[in-house]
Every structure is written in structure tokens, then in C-alpha cells.
Amino acid sequence: MTTTDLGLTIRRQSATPASGTNIRRDHSTPALEISKLVDIDLCIGCKACEVACKEWNDLQVEETHLFSGYQSHPDLTPHTWDLMRFNEVELAGGALAWLIRKDSCLHCEEPGCLLACPAPGAVIQYENGIVDFNQDACIGCQYCVSGCPFDIPRFDTVTKKVYKCTLCIDRVSTGLEPACVKACPTGAIRFGTKEDMLAYGLEKVEKLKARGFSEAMLYDPVGVGGLHMMYVVPRGEILEQYGLPVDPTVTAPTSFPSLIGALRKVGATASWAGLLAAAVYFLKTGKRYPPPEEEAVAAAYEKAPHG
Amino acid sequence: MKVTRRTFIQGGVVGAAALAGLGFDLAPAQAMIKDLKISRASEVRSVCPYCAVGCSMIAYVGGQGKTQSFNTTPHLIHIEGDPDSPVNGGSLCPKGAATMQLALSSDRIEHPRYRAPGANEWTRISWDEALDRLARLMKDARDERFVATDADGNTVNRNEGFAWGGGATITNEEGYLVTKFMRALGVVGLEQQARL
């Protein structure tokens, strides 16, 4: 597999128009898209993914204390990018279900974080679907935090930057699976092409239905253009009890004036253009990359005030 | 402070966090991706020290080639599952995934220690001092509590003076040698983790 096949050229960057860099691939061929898939049916909540993530990424140990049940941290943190969430639920009829979900960046096809980010190149989406943060370019404004429909990015008060799962891009770029996927003892976290993961997920949903999980579903919401970390959810009827929004969407940044203020501080006019481009894009098209978005961004760039 | 393998790695961890951004440069795109930290490490096949599933693991070791590097001490960079194993297929549980911290723990004791009767602290002791003293105590205990012949006149040759309680993270070979040595000393109180 060549590097191009791994989809590691940039598709777009925050606040940067026409930011795709791919000159290696014939545009008529679709880029290879990758995805993780979390099969909740197989998840034993062991936290191997949580620990493997911290170990591989050299994330620092945080002092934790039990705050309820078996969950290690109340929430994701700048140093904990992967968290097992636990929820004890009594089902209709009295049976007990212990809902356990790996929570980490879902690598949206339409990343709210990227679209909200005013700092050029601070959020990067690769052709393969990985959404990564470049902390060198991050200005610490935290718009990505409010832009994320899944509440994933976390601001570090010491470095004044925002952090989240990179989908182990350093591993993926050499052909290795992400650390969480590699560690997972039961095959609950899978990794492959988006196409293969979709196929696995849909087949698994059928198997779950045959086992009596009549509302089993594949979680890959259209409101965010689909995910690069999908879930197979056995009890789709209580999706929210897993901590998953039923209908997540990408929304516009909440406060334009303050955003402009932030941009002025860093003097990033190009960012302003990018922001506007993004706003135009998601308000108008709602369509998927490639061409429409690039065109929209380019068009917006032309119209944006320069200087 | 003497730089031991452990402090070296701890420094490495902090350093890595501090330097995390250095590889990020907008152009060319490939350079933004952090280098794979194990790309130049040698791979050593080990087996997980925790439960008895027997997951194979790969220790990624830096500072050594086919022979040990002349100027550095081999150091552990990372441990992950060995995908060749039919048992675990590369996976590990959280314990296995964190074995590097077990190996490199700064809580490990580095020198023999001795605590005299009634003393309220440890004293550092050399291996020779410790082993000399211990051999003396073992002989005294054995000689005092050795039963050559029991009340019925049977030859029993047993040593009731000391006992051995072993763990189960030592290998077959070590365990076998413990048994061989202890039984030669006539020890009857010989147990390991199995019952516990």
C-alpha cells in the first residue's frame, strides 16, 4: 500500500480555503476512507483501549477517584482521549443492562470542530477521514469544543491548547492499526476501510436482531456526514442511555462577533476567510467532499474582505 | 541523579509531551504526522506476566541492535501484543497494555535490605552480607527442626524449620529449581500461588 493509498494527504484544514494538498492521486479515484467501528455487543468495558491510548500517546497519568460505578474519569480530559462510559440501566421487565461505551473522537465526515476553528491549519482533515489537531497552530479559542456535536475536544489550561484522539495517525500512517484497536481483547474495536466497516456493522446488526435485539442499529448519523468511528448499538431503543445523541448535526459557531474578536487578536485574516467559507459551506451545501466544498470555499475566499 | 533506565524513560515521556508539536509543519503534509516511536526499536518476544491466558507480547527496545549498543543501556520504548499469537492475536487487556509501567516502575527496590530484630527501619546491605546471614539462619532452622526419624521409627528426613511460599510469575525453570533446592533441604512446607 502506498502512502497515497492510506489517504494521508490533507483534504481540508481549518480556516484555510482550498486547503486540499493532494497532487498524488487522480481525482477520479475516490480516496481510501478508513474507519473504526465499536461493536458494543462485544465490549466488556475492560478499558484496554483507554490504557493503550494513554500508553501509546504518552499521555500523563491523572489522579482519579471513584465518582460513580466503574468509570475511571467523570469526563474526557486533555490527557484522557478515550474513556469507557458505564451506565446501569433497568430494562422494561426488570432485567438489567450495563451499557458500556468507548467514548472518544468520532472523526466526523463533516467535522464541527474543523468548521468552527478560526486558526488556520489547527484542525486538519485527511482524505482518509482522520480529523487531527495541530496544537502548534491552535490559538486556544475553544470554538472546536463548542462546535463538536459529541463534546470531545478538551482544553488544557496549562498549554492553552485543545487535545483529542488523533486516530493514532502516526500508527495509521505506517500501516498499523490505532493503539485502541490493537489492544482491544474481544474485537469490539475494529478498523478498516469505511466500506468494510459498514459491511461489518450492517451484518452485525442483522445478527443482533436474530439474537433478539430488535432495535439494534449501526450508528453513523447523517447530520455529521457520517463517522469514522461508528458504533454497533445493540439496544438502539435506548440510544441516549449509551450517551449518544440521536440526531447530531453540525451547527454554526455560536457567536460570530466574539469569533471575529478572537481572530483579530491573532491577526489571522486568512482564518476569517476560512471561517466564512466554512459557514457558507455548511449553511448552503450540506454536501460531501470533494468538489462542492472546495468550490464553495474558493468562492467564499474570493468574496471575503482581504487585507 | 544517576540516570537509570527508568528515569531515562520518565524523562522521555515528559519530553515527548513537550515536543509533541515539533513534528507538525503545514508543508509538506506528511511531516505533520508524528514519527512512529517504535520505528527503530528492536523487537523482543515476551509473554504477559499477569493472568494465565498467556498473551504473547512484543517489547520494543531501543539502544540495542543485534548486540547491545556500546554507549547506551537498552531501554524499553513500548510493549504491545504480538499479532502472531493464536491466543491473543495482538490484543492485550488494560493490564497487559500497561506492562511498560510495571517494568519501569520507580517503586522497584534496587538494593538488598535488612531489618534487624526490633529495628524500626531498613538498612541497606550487600548481597554477600544478606546471603551469608540467610544461609546461617537456614542452617540453624533446619538443624534444629530436622526430623530424621519419626516416632514410629520411619526414616522421614524432613525439615520443619522453614517454609517456602512462592508466587506464580516466575517461569517453569525457576519454579522447578525452587522445588529441587527446597526438597533437597528436606522442606515440607512448599507452596505457591495455586491455592490462593
Added chain:
Amino acid sequence: MASLAATFGRGAMTNHWVDFKNTDVFLVLGANPAENHPCGWKWAFVARDTRKARIIHIDPRFTRTSATADKWVAIRAGTDTAFFGGMIKYILDNELYHDEYVKLHTNASFIVAEGFSFSDGLFSGYDEATRKYDTASWDYERETGPTSGDEGGPTQSEGFAMRDPTLEHPRSVFQLLKQHYARYTPEVVEEVTGIPRDQFLEIAQEFGATGVPEKVGNIVYAVGLTHHTQGSQMIRAAAIVQLLLGNMGRPGGGMNAERGHANIQGNTDNAQSWDILPGYLAIPKPGTTTIDEYIDTSALTQLDPDAVNYFGTNYRKFLVSLAKAWYGDAATASNEFAFDYFPKPDKNWSWMTFYDEALAGRLHGLFNSGMSSVNIGPDSNRVIRALSNLKWLVVMDPFPTASSEFWHGDGIDPASVDTEVFFLPTTHWIEKSGAFVNSGRWTQWKHAALPAEGELKDDVYILAQLLHRLRRLYQEEGGPFPDPIMDLTWPYSNPDNPPLEEVSKEINGVDLTTGRQLATFNDAKDDGTTSIGNWLYTGSWTEEGNQMDRRGTDDPTGLGFYHNWTWSWPANRRVMYNRASADAQGRPWDPTRPGITWNGTRWVGDVPDFTPDSSPQERKGAFIMTGEGVGRLFAPGSLMGDGPIPEHYEPVESPVQNVLSPTRHVPTTILYEGVAASFAEDDSEFPYVATTYRVTEHEHFVTQYVPYLVEAMPDFFIELPRELAAEKGINDLDQVRVLSKRGQVQGVALVTKRMRPLRLGNKVVYQVGIPVHWHPTGGHGKGNTAQMVNLLTPYVGDGTTVTPEFKAFLVNVESA
């Protein structure tokens, strides 16, 4: 594992991890595999995915195994024999057993001697004064003389057990089972275990349905069954279920004991156990002075003309070869191969005896090598008193332990403790080569990844140095019987730190005539011309090299045997007793899942647990390690100290009387000096049933030193049912104290729906869960003694194995 050996001939997980993919129904009881063996448990999920397997979990707690099982039901801790007894009755009453298998591969048809009886919860031969059984009456009716057509004089049949192939004889094992378990009705099961009868019946029906050739059921258990006063009988009862259903010896079946530590299996095989020598040879008893006498008292005798009795027949070869490995030229035919050199204990010398001896001032010294007496207990306070009464204690470990630091623990004045304590820092697994044996007997070689740093030393360095010093002392001073010490073979190229590769070759064994490594234990000799450290491992390091380091991943049968991946004892076979996977003609019960198959000239498939060319017409018994040649539903003689048929007794601390008999507790448990007063008689003061366990993020005590794991599951907690917490006014995350008659702990309350009140007749019983892990010594738990769960546990053990009762005892809970 005594119970598995008593039933099948060997004491180990019968199948292996990958084999779980071949199962149809899992019955998981006394285990929490999703949490404690996650990477092995994946194969159960593979079975569910590929063959629609069902997973049934029975446990006092709803755990992460329950969360991913198809069915969970709560059971009262310590009542598993009643559950399995009910299963046996259900299987017999509804004729769910695999009839052909039962007749062919079990001792159902054997006739039990007339003197055997059972009444009021006691088997024949009980002596109340010694709390022991005389097991003479637990025997088969034996053939006494010539059989028809003989000319007089003893025939080959003399001493063989009588059989009734119709299974109708009233004293046949089959009829005795029916009789014994007639009392174990679904109603009784409910009243004892707390499992509602409809749920019990559903499970009995579902698992019972595997008693047909085309289905296979798998019983998965761990220390949830062994850590009880009646633990070995619980396992026996489960094993009987598996024999009745024909699930033994078959891919996907088995009694799968999940071992909890990396090399607990290997170190048991290599006899770090008071009662055995390497390869499960019995430690000789006082009064045996010759090898003949030893064989007479220790080796099994053949009880059926069709029995191979492999172990019994070869016992002498293995013992003599061991003597040659240890004592070399000093072991000769003329001195009974140094038989005097082997110590002969006159009593049970397991864990709890150590501390009993120390408290009595008889034991002077104790080694803690990679384990910690104080944390493990039971009754840590008692253990601490015992350690304080030692002259010396040696801790060999990479980390400080609650035992190495006991002398300055909570409430202890160091000045009052005269014990000399040594801490000898040792290398850890990553710094050493050698073999770990997994639960499924796969013996896997690992390589040292790092050199030992600083002053850390290998365990074998310490042994070698002590040996050299003791030899010098005995040479200089003399002393009682130094011969075994002086004559011990130590032929290693570095006698100061023996290379493990050389030790491994010694374990495998060598032909002393040719100097060649032995390839199979069939080549063992009893004339002193072979030297074998452990016959079970013969074949592991042959002339072809280290078989344990092989990395072949081919699996031609698709059943997951992986014969070229490392090596498995015995003889690289992957599923034990695999002859039982086939019928009398050698045809697999299920052709889609053959263990071994007779192809007309040989057995093919897995490495046969059988003579490879013994045709089915020779009718040799499938269980080659037993004297009967078959699996034992009834375990005769002294195989089990507390009964040949499993019977339910209440734990030594129980909230109820024994519904099944007036004998409330296991009658043969050892009552150590002064312990009886430390047990709660009833539930008046300590009303709740407590049970202990590990969680997936931790392993025993050492992971307290692993920051990521402390982070992943911080703090000592106590799991309480919602209903109990409400009664007590305890809120989630409140600090609570748990008290037993022996001690107390304090931790965070986790109020949960996952622990449910149980209804036993008219009584509601609450169960409380307390994980084992934290200790005051270092890392995250530092300074806090009141988090060692074994401060609570009772100082009592199993009626056969003396394994401590960690899993069912009484406590009280209060807000702290």
C-alpha cells in the same frame, strides 16, 4: 485441581482458550472471564458469532461477564454444589445424559461396595474426633476369584471392579447418583442458592440439551469455585455434569479452569505444592522406605481390564528418572535411587499450616517469593501475628509488599517484632527468559528483553548462592543428613546463576546412555538410565531444540489446535482426554468437530491422548490416567478427602442452616488451633454474605504500582445492593466500614443495581462485594491498611485441598 484429577486423571484446564470457539453453550460459574481473562474470553464471542453459541453466567454479582452474556442469574456465594446437584438430578430425571458416552467413558456401570453409605450429610467412615474419613468403604465391589471357565487360582480379573453394563444394579454408580441427588429438587436449589426455580429450570434445560452428540457444552470456572471449604466438591459436581452430558474430551467442551497467574499452572506442574513432586508424583508418606512401598501407596492400580492406567504403570520410571535428575550418581539401584533423600511429611503442609506452625513457634523461617502472605491471608491479622512470631522472613520481589513491611504496619510497634526481615530485590519477567504455561497448558517461551539493572538479581542466583553457602556450612560444621544438599546435581555452566535454558533441558530429560535429549516420556526408564526433571515436560526441549519457542501458526483442522505454536503438555496435545471425543468405533461424536478419529490404522486429528495405534477393537479406556480407564462420576478411595460424591454444605459462616442435611459444614475442614472462635456462628451480628474478587484493571496486589491501572480503577470500593444501602442509609460514594468477626476494612460504597437481594425461603439475604487489590505498602494505596480485604476472610480451607475460603463469609456494613 484435585477434583479434576480425581475425576479425569489430571489436574488442569482440559481444553484451551482458542478451543472456546468450538462451544455451543457456555456455563460460566465461579468465574468472571470477561474481566479476568479478557483476551481468552474473546473466543467465546467468536463461538457466539460463528455458531450461535449461548453464554450463561451465574454469579453473586452482575459483572462485566454478565453484561455481555446472554443470561445472568444471581447465586448465593458458596452454594454451587447445590446448583450442580440440581443439574445432575435434572439431567438424570429427564434422561438428558449422553447414554452411549456415559456407558462407554464413565464409571456409571461400576458397582460400589456394600459398605458404602451416606446419611445425614455424612459418608461412611467418618471419625468425629479426627475430623477425617476412613475411605476404605468408598470402594468398588471387586472381583474376588476366577471367572467362569478358569481352572482355579487367581485370574487377571482379581481386584478389578465389578460392573453392570445395564446400569440397573442398585449399587451401580449410576443408581447411586440418582439416589444421592434425589434430594436436589428445583425447590431445594432455589432455597439454597437463591436462584428462582423457573430460572434454574431454564438453565438446566438449556445446558442439559448439550447431552447429544451434535452439541457441546463448556463449563468455565475459576477461583470462584476453588476458594471455598467445599470448593473441590463444587468442581467435582460440575465435572459430573460434563461427564453425564458427554462433554469431556471434545473440542468445545471440557472443564475449563481459568488460572489466574501467568505461570500458576507451570509452577504446580513443577511441584511448588506441599503434597507433590514434579509431574504430580505424590510426596512419599512416612513409612515408605522403598520405591516398591512408595508405588504401592501412591500409584493408582488398574481396576478394569480395559484400563491403560498409564500413570500408575509408569510411576516408577518417572520417580527414578526424577531421582536421577536431582541426585545423579548418588541415586543408584542399590540405594533405592536415593529414596531417603525425599522428605516425608506426616500432615498437610499447605499455606495455612505455615502460619499455624509459626504461631506455635515451630516454624522459624519463611520465604515469600513473588507473593505476599499478609495481603493474601486469609485473616491477615492472624498472618501478621504469625510473621511476628518467626525468627526470619525473606521477601524476594521486585516491589515492597505488605509482608516485607509488616513489622512497621498499622498498630504494630517495630520494637516488639523480633523477626529478622530480608528484602532481596529480584528481576522481573521482562528481564528473564523461560517458559510460562498458560491456563490451557500451552508452554510458551519468552525472551529477556532487558538486562537486570543495578543490584537486581535473578531468583535462581539467590538459590544458587544459598546452596553454595549451605554446602560450605555443612562441610565445615556438619549437621543432620546433609547428603541431599551435598549430592544435589548442579551441572550448570554458570553455577552461580544457572542459565534457564539448561534448567529447561534438565526438566525435559536426557538419555544418560547416549546423552541425547528425550523426545517422549514413553522413553523413561526405571533402571537409572534416564534423567527427567518433570516427565510431563518431556518433549518440550528435544534434540530438535526448544519446542516451546516455536512460532508456527498453521491450523490444518481449523479447530484451533495450533500444534506448531509453542508446545503444550502432555506430549503437545491440545485437548485432554480426546479419545472420549469419539465413540466405541473411533468415530467422532460430531464429525464437524472431531477431536481424534480412528482412520483404520491410527488416531488422527489432535495429538491423541491415547496409544496412537491402539484400535477401537482393543477397547482401551479413554481416560488413560485413571485406574478405571473411564471418567469417575464416583471418586473412590482417598482421591477426595471429603466424599466420593459431591454434597452441599454451608460455608463455615452462613446466614442459614443446611437445607439438605443436619451436617451444616464440611465435616473434614482442618480447624487450626484457636480459629473456631473466629467464625461467626450465625447472621445475628454479621448479617450479610460477602465475597471477594479481582477487577479487570487490577491483578492481585502488584498493579497498585502501575499508575495507568490505578487511574483506570482508583480506590478501594465496596459494592452494595441498592436495597441494603437504602436500609442502612448509605449513599453512593459514602465511606463505609465492613466488619467481620476477624477485622474490618473501610472504603467507598458503590451502590449498585448489579447486586440483588436473594430470597432464600422466607429469608432475604444481601450480598456484598469487595475486591482484592489494595494494600498499604506503596504506590497509590500507601499508608492505608484498612483496604486489605483479607483482614476479613476466615482462616479455614477446603475439605480436601485446604484452599482458603475467600469467597463466602459473613460481614456487617456501616457508615464510616
